[in-house]
Amino acid sequence: MQQEWNSWNYFAQRKWDKYGTNNEDDPLASGDFIAEDIYVCEQQQRSLKSPYFSIGAIAKNLEQSVYQYQINLLNYMKSSEKKSGVRSQESGGDRITKI
Known part of the structure; x- marks a missing residue:
């Protein structure tokens, strides 16, 4: 008190x-x-507009949850593009590299 x-x-x-x-x-x-x-x-x-916030390598085990979240989000965006026919900005899921 x-x-x-x-x-x-x-x-x-x-x-x-x-x-x-x-x-x-x-x-x-x-x-x-x-x-x-x-x-x-x-x-x-x-x-988010900072050049430091860009696609880059991630730690294979330590950032697995972040990686999986990004993949889930990427898959959702791709399925939304197919349904709506509207293309979002270039998605770089193939450029994610595990180190």
Whole structure:
């Protein structure tokens, strides 16, 4: 119970600046959960365009679950293409290399 009050007293003063950035424009320090979520989602979408997020080799055993998920997703996309007749972007399932 004592810790709760210590935390409350500390964070009550920082209601709109929970990370102590002193930047009113920082969405993560706004205290507005929706603004924080939107900002984080936009950052995730932006990171998908990074050249570091591309097809490459994966560890044979350690990343088996990731590999299987990607294959399942690729198969789903291929079956959706056949049903709809609309071709998605070039899929690179053959280019996944296990190391």
